[in-house]
Every structure is written in C-alpha cells, then in structure tokens.
Amino acid sequence: MVRFSVKYLPTALFSLKDSNATNSGAKSLFLPSPYSVKMALLNQIITIEGVEIFNPKEEETTKGKKKKLQESEIFEAIRDAKISFYLPQGSKFCVNNAFVKILKIKEDKSSKKDKEAGKIFEPGFQETISFREYIQITHPLEIIFEVSDTSQEVFLKNYLHKINYFGKRGCFFQFLEYNDNPPEANVVPFDVKKGLSGILQKYDDFDELVTFEMVNNFSGKSTKRKEEIWVLPLRSRTSSKSYTSYVSI
Incomplete structure (x- = not known):
C-alpha cells in the first residue's frame, strides 16, 4: 500500500450536513467526508477528461474476441482508496449557528372542496x-490517502490539486502541497475498547460494491x-447561543 497526503487551507466557511439529515435542519460535519472528497475528485476528472473516462472499456482476450470490463479501473482506484485526516494541534473550529432561507418543493394542500x-x-x-451550521477552520486540513500502488498515486495527484471546494458550493479550499511521508491519522474510527477523548461524528464513504452509474447524478x-x-481530537473551548468554539488536542 502507498500512503500520501494532500494539504488544503480553508478559505471560506465550511458546511456539510450529514447525509441522513433533513433539508429543514442539519448540523454540519467538522470535516469533508470521504464520500464528498471522492465526489469532488470525480468532478474534477470529468471536468478535465470528460465522462467517457469512466465508461466500461474493451480489452482483447486470448482468442481475439473483445469483452467489456464490468467497471473502470480508474473508478475502482478512487472507490477503494482509504481516506483519513490529520488535524494539527491547536487547530480551531468555530461553529456558527444560522437560519437561512431555502427553497423547497411546494406541496399540494388543496382541500377536497377546492378540488371540487x-x-x-x-x-x-x-x-x-x-x-x-457554518464552520471557520483556522489551520490547514491534511487528507491522507492510502492506495494500492504508485500508479494510482500518480493518477490521483494529477487532479487533487485542482479541487477548490468541498461540501456545499462556495466552501472554498486552497491546495497547499503534497506530502509523501504523512503522519499517522489522529481522526480515527470509534472503538469502545479504546479510551479516546474527542467529538464523535458519523462519516460516509463509497460502498465496496458501488459503481460509477450509482454515483452519477444523471x-x-x-x-x-x-x-x-x-x-475527532477536539474539545469545546467557549460557546454561546450563536456559536461554539473547539480546539484540537
């Protein structure tokens, strides 16, 4: 396995609601989920290369006949990549509470009398x-990737530095650098047997059986x-009715 990381500096407020949250009210995740990181990566690849890069390819068999591959190897490399995070000590997360106006589909509340x-x-x-919730993040985020070989690392590095936002549109991030010797992730899966302190949040990722057609919005x-x-190695510092401030430990 090959490990490398990418550092991004948040340049705007970040917001990404849980995938199970309703549209009317949702608390934000503190970090981009692996699912959102991979979707941002897919978006950049399609923008540059076109969607055809993820179409099933044909290869020659030993008998000279052609067969279609069930899945693009490129998509498999993205789907199977393991993503984790490292938060530098002293990073601050200020969670701002807000009520905003949104548009929702109008419901038909006509009474029987109105219809008649x-x-x-x-x-x-x-x-x-x-x-x-909109979060101000003071320090760069280090996203750690683990892929199967160097060819996948080289391919992903062609596009990761072109990503400029995660989560909601407008939550901008600035690429800083690649790191070929990343530290051990300090955002780790919850284990009841380990006495880790911090904030618990649920994050989603691509399922092992997901295909490109399943994540394609069209x-x-x-x-x-x-x-x-x-x-997440965070503890609460201060809070009020309009915000809560956290710092990494």
Whole structure:
C-alpha cells in the first residue's frame, strides 16, 4: 500500500450536513467526508477528461474476441482508496449557528372542496426557513490517502490539486502541497475498547460494491454508502447561543 497526503487551507466557511439529515435542519460535519472528497475528485476528472473516462472499456482476450470490463479501473482506484485526516494541534473550529432561507418543493394542500370547485394546483417551489451550521477552520486540513500502488498515486495527484471546494458550493479550499511521508491519522474510527477523548461524528464513504452509474447524478440508479463513526481530537473551548468554539488536542 502507498500512503500520501494532500494539504488544503480553508478559505471560506465550511458546511456539510450529514447525509441522513433533513433539508429543514442539519448540523454540519467538522470535516469533508470521504464520500464528498471522492465526489469532488470525480468532478474534477470529468471536468478535465470528460465522462467517457469512466465508461466500461474493451480489452482483447486470448482468442481475439473483445469483452467489456464490468467497471473502470480508474473508478475502482478512487472507490477503494482509504481516506483519513490529520488535524494539527491547536487547530480551531468555530461553529456558527444560522437560519437561512431555502427553497423547497411546494406541496399540494388543496382541500377536497377546492378540488371540487376546480381550483388548479400550480407546482413549483416555496420559501422556508432552515437551520444550518457554518464552520471557520483556522489551520490547514491534511487528507491522507492510502492506495494500492504508485500508479494510482500518480493518477490521483494529477487532479487533487485542482479541487477548490468541498461540501456545499462556495466552501472554498486552497491546495497547499503534497506530502509523501504523512503522519499517522489522529481522526480515527470509534472503538469502545479504546479510551479516546474527542467529538464523535458519523462519516460516509463509497460502498465496496458501488459503481460509477450509482454515483452519477444523471443516471436513475441510487448510490450505496457505508458509514463509520469517527473520533475527532477536539474539545469545546467557549460557546454561546450563536456559536461554539473547539480546539484540537
């Protein structure tokens, strides 16, 4: 296995709600989930190379006949990559609470009497209030990748430095550098047998059986995620009704 890391500096407030949260109210994750990192990577590859790079390829068999591969090897390299994080000591996370206006699909609340009177429901969107959290992160985030060989490392490094946001659109990150000798991750899976202190959050990743069609927004298939609870080495410093400040330990 080959390990390397990428450092990004957050240049705007970060927000990424849990994949199971409702649209009307959601607390934010402190870090980009592995799922969102891989989706950002897919977006950059498609923007530069085109979606054809993920289409099933054909290869020659020993008898001269062609057969289709079930999955693109490029997508498999992204799907199977293991992602973890290292937070430098002293990193501060300031979680700001906010209520924002969003649009949601208008529901048909016409009564039976209205329908009998011939009143026509006009579909569309309507404004509503939603709870959101926006996080200010003071130090760079180091995202650690673990891939099977150096060819996958070289391929991913062609695109990782081109990513400029994670999570919600507008949550900008600035690429800083690659590190071929990354430290051990200090954001680790929760283990009840280990007495680790910190903040618990649930993060999602690509399932082992997911295909490109399942994560493609323009296909009719639904995606598959695997979820894991991580321990973030953070402790609360100060708080009020409008914010909570954390620092890495």
